[in-house]
Amino acid sequence: MSQHRHPGAPGSAGAVPALPDLPEATVARLPEYLRALHNLADTGHETVSSEGLATAAGVNSAKLRKDLSHLGSYGTRGVGYDVALLIEQIESVLGLTQRRAVALVGVGNLGHALAGYDGFASRGFRIAALFDADPGRVGEEINGLVVRHVDELPRVAAEESIAIGVIATPASAAQRVADQLVEVGVTSILNFAPCVLSVPEGVDVRKVDLAIELQILSFHEHRKASLTALPATGGSALTALPGGLAATDSQEAIGT
Amino acid sequence: MSQHRHPGAPGSAGAVPALPDLPEATVARLPEYLRALHNLADTGHETVSSEGLATAAGVNSAKLRKDLSHLGSYGTRGVGYDVALLIEQIESVLGLTQRRAVALVGVGNLGHALAGYDGFASRGFRIAALFDADPGRVGEEINGLVVRHVDELPRVAAEESIAIGVIATPASAAQRVADQLVEVGVTSILNFAPCVLSVPEGVDVRKVDLAIELQILSFHEHRKASLTALPATGGSALTALPGGLAATDSQEAIGT
DNA sequence: AGGCGCTTGTGAAGACGTGCACAAATCGCG
DNA sequence: CGCGATTTGTGCACGTCTTCACAAGCGCCT
Numbered sequence: 001m002s003q004h005r006h007p008g009a010p011g012s013a014g015a016v017p018a019l020p021d022l023p024e025a026t027v028a029r030l031p032e033y034l035r036a037l038h039n040l041a042d043t044g045h046e047t048v049s050s051e052g053l054a055t056a057a058g059v060n061s062a063k064l065r066k067d068l069s070h071l072g073s074y075g076t077r078g079v080g081y082d083v084a085l086l087i088e089q090i091e092s093v094l095g096l097t098q099r100r101a102v103a104l105v106g107v108g109n110l111g112h113a114l115a116g117y118d119g120f121a122s123r124g125f126r127i128a129a130l131f132d133a134d135p136g137r138v139g140e141e142i143n144g145l146v147v148r149h150v151d152e153l154p155r156v157a158a159e160e161s162i163a164i165g166v167i168a169t170p171a172s173a174a175q176r177v178a179d180q181l182v183e184v185g186v187t188s189i190l191n192f193a194p195c196v197l198s199v200p201e202g203v204d205v206r207k208v209d210l211a212i213e214l215q216i217l218s219f220h221e222h223r224k225a226s227l228t229a230l231p232a233t234g235g236s237a238l239t240a241l242p243g244g245l246a247a248t249d250s251q252e253a254i255g256t
Numbered sequence: 257m258s259q260h261r262h263p264g265a266p267g268s269a270g271a272v273p274a275l276p277d278l279p280e281a282t283v284a285r286l287p288e289y290l291r292a293l294h295n296l297a298d299t300g301h302e303t304v305s306s307e308g309l310a311t312a313a314g315v316n317s318a319k320l321r322k323d324l325s326h327l328g329s330y331g332t333r334g335v336g337y338d339v340a341l342l343i344e345q346i347e348s349v350l351g352l353t354q355r356r357a358v359a360l361v362g363v364g365n366l367g368h369a370l371a372g373y374d375g376f377a378s379r380g381f382r383i384a385a386l387f388d389a390d391p392g393r394v395g396e397e398i399n400g401l402v403v404r405h406v407d408e409l410p411r412v413a414a415e416e417s418i419a420i421g422v423i424a425t426p427a428s429a430a431q432r433v434a435d436q437l438v439e440v441g442v443t444s445i446l447n448f449a450p451c452v453l454s455v456p457e458g459v460d461v462r463k464v465d466l467a468i469e470l471q472i473l474s475f476h477e478h479r480k481a482s483l484t485a486l487p488a489t490g491g492s493a494l495t496a497l498p499g500g501l502a503a504t505d506s507q508e509a510i511g512t
Numbered sequence: 513a514g515g516c517g518c519t520t521g522t523g524a525a526g527a528c529g530t531g532c533a534c535a536a537a538t539c540g541c542g
Numbered sequence: 543c544g545c546g547a548t549t550t551g552t553g554c555a556c557g558t559c560t561t562c563a564c565a566a567g568c569g570c571c572t
Contacts, residue, residue, distance in 0.1 A: 022475075025559060031471040035450055049519065058452035062561055069521055077520045078568040094471050095478025102470065113369030114466070119450060123467040124474065164473055187480060188473040190466075194291055194375060196314035204476045206469050210370070210446075211379040213462050214358065215287040215350050217420055217444040218380065219278075220460045222351025224443060281529060305549065318531050325551055333550040334538040513572100520567080527560075537550075542543100 022093070026067045032057045033064070034090045035123075041083050049080040091124070101128035103162045103186070105177045106169030107137055107147050110192055114168055115142045128160040133173060150180065157184040164188045171195040178205075278349070282323045288313045289320065290346045291379075297339050305336040347380070357384035359418040359442070361433050362425030363393050363403050366448055370424055371398045384416040389429065406436065413440040420444045427451040434461075 022030075036056035040048055050068075054061035068074065068081070074089055075081045091097060102125050104115055114120075115130055131150040132138060140147045148156060156162070165181040167174050167189060174193035181189060182203055191197055191207045199205055278286075292312035296304055306324075310317035324330065324337070330345055331337045347353060358381050360371055370376075371386055387406040388394060396403045404412060412418070421437040423430050423445060430449035437445060438459055447453055447463045455461055 023558075027475050028468075028472055030475070031465075031468040032452075034471070035468075036452075050521095051519085056452065060561075062563095063559090065519095065521065066560085073521070075520050076568065077566075078518050078570090080519070093475065093478075095474045095481075096471065100470075100474055100477065109372045110369045113366045116365045117466065119467045120470065123471065125467070125470050163477055164470060188477045190469050190473060196288075196292075196312065202480070204473060206473055208464060208466070208469060209287070209291075210373065210464070211375045211381070212284075212287040212291075213446050213464060214356075214376065214381050214420060215290070215352065215379065216284055217446060217460060217462055218352060218356055219283050219286070219350045221356065221419055221444045222349075224458070225351075279529075306551095307549085316531065318533095319529090321549095321551065322530085329551075331550055332538065333536070334540090334548050336549070516569105516571085518568085518570105520565105522565090523563095525560100525562085527558105529558075530556080532555085533553095535550105535552090537548100539546105539548080541545090541547105 022070050026070055029057070029059065029063075029067055030090050030094060032059075033067070034087065034094070037083055037087045037090070041087065045083055047076075047080045047082055050075070053081065094124075096124040099124060099126050100163040101126050101160050102164045102166060103127075103129045103131065103153070103157065103160070103181070104166045104168060105131045105150060105153075105181070106167060106173070106193075107132045107140070107142065108168065108170075111168035112142060114166065114192075115145065125164070128162060129156045131156075133169075150177065153180055154184050157186065162186055164190065166190045166192070167197075168192045278326050282326055285313070285315065285319075285323055286346050286350060288315075289323070290343065290350070293339055293343045293346070297343065301339055303332075303336045303338055306331070309337065350380075352380040355380060355382050356419040357382050357416045358420045358422055359383075359385045359387065359409070359413065359416070359437070360422045360424060361387045361406060361409075361437070362423060362429070362449075363388045363396070363398065364424065364426070367424035368398060370422065370448075371401065381420070384418060385412045387412075389425075406433065409436055410440050413442070418442055420446065422446045422448070423453075424448045 033053065036053060037048075039056065040053070048056075050061045050065045054064040057064065065075075068086070071089055071093055074086055102120065104111055104127055107115060107130055111130075111132075115127060120127055127143075127145065130142060130145050130147045131153060132147050133150045135149065137147050138149045162184070163186070165178075165186040165188070167177050167181075169177055171193045174191060174195050175197060178189060178191070178197045178199060182199055187203045189197065189199070189203065189205045191205055192209070194209050194211065197205050197207075289309065292309060293304075295312065296309070304312075306317045306321045310320040313320065321331075324342070327345055327349055330342055358376065360367055360383055363371060363386055367386075367388075371383060376383055383399075383401065386398060386401050386403045387409060388403050389406045391405065393403050394405045418440070419442070421434075421442040421444070423433050423437075425433055427449045430447060430451050431453060434445060434447070434453045434455060438455055443459045445453065445455070445459065445461045447461055448465070450465050450467065453461050453463075
């Protein structure tokens with residue numbers, strides 16, 4: 001990712017709570033911890049051990065401790081972590097104390113679903129505006145929001161102080177939309193279009209490509225299939241776990 | 257990810273083309289190369305250099321060459337790679353020579369969109385069946401497919417020989433659905449529900465969580481905002497790239 | 513007060529992934 | 543045929559991430 005280097009700068013010790021330049025891999029896992037913590041809080045837990053939280057988040061406990069240690073020491077030895085405090089800390093680090101405004105461009109099949117997805121609202125974001133280039137779609141109301149023409153982006157972006165842009169257009173339109181988003185000052189983009197976006201330095205792009213995920217699964221499926229053809233060491237393919245489900249760490253972050 | 261170890265096994269040199277146990281990071285990038293290659297093929301290119309393909313795929317050319325070298329030597333020095341041949345090789349490695357059948361469970365907001373997403377069909381997959389637990393949704397027709405009750409999964413899975421399951425249910429239902437998928441023999445799952453799935457060894461799970469992606473972007477947004485508060489070294493925050501867009505490698509894989 | 517069990521935080525080692533830089537190979541041209 | 547231009551494939555060094563293992567710290571019970 002882009003290489004912002006936070007230079008020593010020990011002078012600015014003030015309101016800003018350090019910003020300790022977390023490893024990217026850690027950042028990618030924090031949201032998962034946060035989700036698990038909210039679950040724990042909802043079920044009445046006040047504290048949780050690294051082991052417990054790690055299991056809930058699907059990672060190794062050593063990794064979790066190291067991740068959290070980067071934020072500072074918010075655990076108590078012999079006891080664990082205070083759930084409420086940890087939630088607060090992680091939300092603070094992720095910048096979720098303010099509810100960021102999201103603009104969604106492209107209200108087709110996928111965009112429609114995203115516009116109606118309540119997981120955004122419940123996890124710190126506010127879909128502030130919907131755009132499409134197709135005049136036939138402009139004016140349509142989705143989930144209480146009216147679809148505007150993409151040309152209105154500059155005006156609306158300023159009014160709503162958009163922080164993040166989501167691109168759910170066809171690939172052919174994505175670069176143009178990205179340019180427009182950058183133009184109006186958006187520096188974070190989530191791209192669902194299957195193409196590479198070219199953006200200026202300082203703008204972060206994350207990409208989600210559903211077909212790619214399936215193709216990665218296909219590879220493993222393919223490999224597993226070719227393995228069963230082997231004589232192999234142990235028993236047959238499905239020794240089927242005794243009790244049924246065994247905890248595995250096969251759950252892997254999609255990011256990084 | 258799960259630790260299948262391909263043991264030496266030099267005996268089985270037959271129809272199977274080696275299966276060279278690729279690094280996971282490489283596997284995650286192959287689909288991106290494949291997409292770029294198809295673009296190139298469609299625009300009439302017969303060969304492409306590592307530099308050209310790398311740019312099209314948004315990666316470093318050295319990385320691309322190393323990735324491709326893991327598949328074997330399919331390039332010609334001084335010339336580049338044969339586009340058609342490389343497509344063939346990558347599709348073969350990813351197991352895309354057969355069109356895999358996908359079962360989609362959960363036809364809510366997101367599931368609806370996924371069912372209608374044509375990117376699946378065009379990239380090697382066939383949505384073979386739709387399921388939902390809500391009787392109110394059963395019978396609905398989406399994109400030519402009728403939604404069935406999830407209890408019919410065993411029968412349909414056998415009929416259609418489902419290879420991959422996609423979970424687009426609420427988090428509360430996801431584990432149950434995963435269990436059912438595993439039960440009928442599915443060993444690859446793409447999970448859109450915001451929760452950790454527990455599955456037996458040998459089953460691969462990939463997770464896509466839209467809110468997590470936004471939260472990661474939020475972190476960087478937060479950090480960028482706190483950086484502008486610094487006096488800093490050079491000029492002001494936005495020296496704004498001269499021409500406008502500069503190629504960056506900030507495009508980062510969402511996987512791995 | 514003291515000791516015991518539990519849990520965090522972290523040093524160190526190893527695995528993994530990345531990128532440079534260059535030798536080896538191929539093509540085209542004179 | 544030989545030479546130079548071009549591009550691949552890869553050895554090597556570096557940085558990042560993961561995992562182990564354990565000392566340090568905390569609370570509770572006697």
